[in-house]
């Protein structure tokens with residue numbers, strides 16, 4: 200299967216799940232994740248209509264940006280992985296979106312660097328919906344407080360929430376993570392009216408995007424099902 204065929208297949212699976220859930224497929228955004236894959240794969244997907252790509256490492260994303268920006272200036276980058284504060288300056292230079300905001304220190308640094316560049320950034324707050332200690336993200340119970348404080352940073356266009364669910368064959372445990380995100384989203388709407396426009400809910404990957412859509416995902420981040428499998432440690 201080519202990348203274009205895989206993209207078509209994922210779009211049709213998204214559409215089918217939406218039909219089952221009585222949702223409009225236009226309410227689900229597919230973010231293809233090109234991490235570990237060469238720039239040539241990004242070009243192939245771009246030629247099939249993809250504009251924005253997810254990457255979880257800044258260094259790798261920046262390399263592809265530098266390689267492709269002259270010939271493909273329309274390509275945009277979304278950083279979806281945890282970010283060290285000292286990488287904020289790089290992200291501020293080239294990224295269009297950052298999905299893993301989980302500390303005020305990082306928010307402050309990004310805002311400062313973005314102002315210096317005269318840029319803005321779409322941002323999602325990462326929530327640790329599985330409670331696993333090795334996962335990044337703010338705790339579900341802290342999300343509302345955290346959200347309120349982000350209004351101080353005007354270069355950050357906060358759009359919603361992101362999570363990585365538990366990696367498990369037990370669908371009910373995966374679904375429980377997504378359900379927790381629905382609860383957090385509701386809390387935000389009810390308790391923090393200033394962030395009521397945070398409608399994006401980024402959750403679901405190759406192995407669980409259909410469950411995520413069933414639980415209200417508006418963005419799914421799909422890598423391997425589009426670009427082929429990665430070596431297990433190739434995160």
Ligand SMILES: *Cc1c(COP(=O)(O)O)cnc(C)c1O
Pocket residue numbers: 232234255279280363403404405406420421422423424434
């Ligand atoms: C790698 C990654 C994905 C995509 O995972 P696949 O299994 O390749 O679909 C989604 N979200 C995050 C945060 C990732 O790091």
